Each structure stands twice: as C-alpha cells, then as structure tokens.
Amino acid sequence: MEASNGHSDRRRSRFDALGRLAGLLRSVMDLHVQVVLQEVDAEKRRLITAGMLLGCGLALLMAVLLLAHAAVLVWLVLKLGWSWLKALLVVGAIDLACSGLLLRSAGSLLKGPYLPRTAAGLRKTTRAVIGG
Numbered sequence: 001m002e003a004s005n006g007h008s009d010r011r012r013s014r015f016d017a018l019g020r021l022a023g024l025l026r027s028v029m030d031l032h033v034q035v036v037l038q039e040v041d042a043e044k045r046r047l048i049t050a051g052m053l054l055g056c057g058l059a060l061l062m063a064v065l066l067l068a069h070a071a072v073l074v075w076l077v078l079k080l081g082w083s084w085l086k087a088l089l090v091v092g093a094i095d096l097a098c099s100g101l102l103l104r105s106a107g108s109l110l111k112g113p114y115l116p117r118t119a120a121g122l123r124k125t126t127r128a129v130i131g132g
Contacts, residue, residue: 028125032118039115050109061102065095 069091076087113119 032121032125035121036115036118039118043114047110054106054109069095 072091073084073087076082076090077084082090
C-alpha cells in the first residue's frame with residue numbers, strides 16, 4: 001500500500017507543478033494582453049490622427065494644385081507660346097515629382113515600430129521560458 005501511496009503523491013506533485021506552471025503562463029499572458037490593449041489604443045489614436053491630417057492635407061493640396069495647374073498652363077501657353085501638349089507634359093512631370101515627395105513624407109510619418117512594448121515583453125518572456 002505504501003508503494004501506491006508514494007506513486008499517487010508523486011502524481012499529485014506533478015499535477016500541482018503543472019497547475020502552478022499553467023497559472024504562471026496564464027498570468028504572463030494576461031499581462032501581455034493588457035499591454036497589447038494599451039498599445040493598440042495609443043496606436044489607433046495615432047493612426048487615426050495621421051489619417052485625418054493626411055486626408056485634410058490632400059484635399060487642400062488638390063484644390064491648390066488644380067488652381068495652380070490652370071494658372072501655369074495658361075501662362076505657359078500665352079506668355080511662352082508653348083503648345084497645350086508641351087505645357088501639359090511639363091506640368092505632369094512637375095506633378096509626378098511633387099507627388100513622390102509627398103508620398104515619401106507620408107510614409108515616414110506612418111513608419112515606425114508598432115506595439116514596441118508588447119514585442120519587447122514577448123521577446124523577454126520567450127527568452128525566460130526557453131532559456132535563450
């Protein structure tokens with residue numbers, strides 16, 4: 001009977017250890033979920049603000065560019081004597097260069113590490129669990 005009692009004690013000890021490990025993993029994951037939720041909220045506000053600013057800026061830029069196009073085209077045709085086709089091609093090339101600069105600027109505003117605290121916490125936890 002002692003052998004079966006010792007066997008059940010070892011089994012119970014293993015289950016207790018597994019339960020403690022599961023509890024530890026659950027609490028670590030809960031912590032990570034809380035950090036993720038906080039960071040997602042901050043990132044969401046940042047991205048919504050950037051999107052609104054980009055939208056307003058693009059709308060204003062569109063209006064200004066339409067007026068500027070008309071003025072430049074008329075000036076090129078009437079003052080310099082260019083053909084309408086040549087004037088349109090020059091203005092199109094200028095537009096292409098300007099759009100490249102604007103898109104590059106917008107891309108740098110939206111670039112960046114997303115959820116940096118979450119990623120760092122997961123790396124740290126993974127290293128601690130794996131032992132790396």
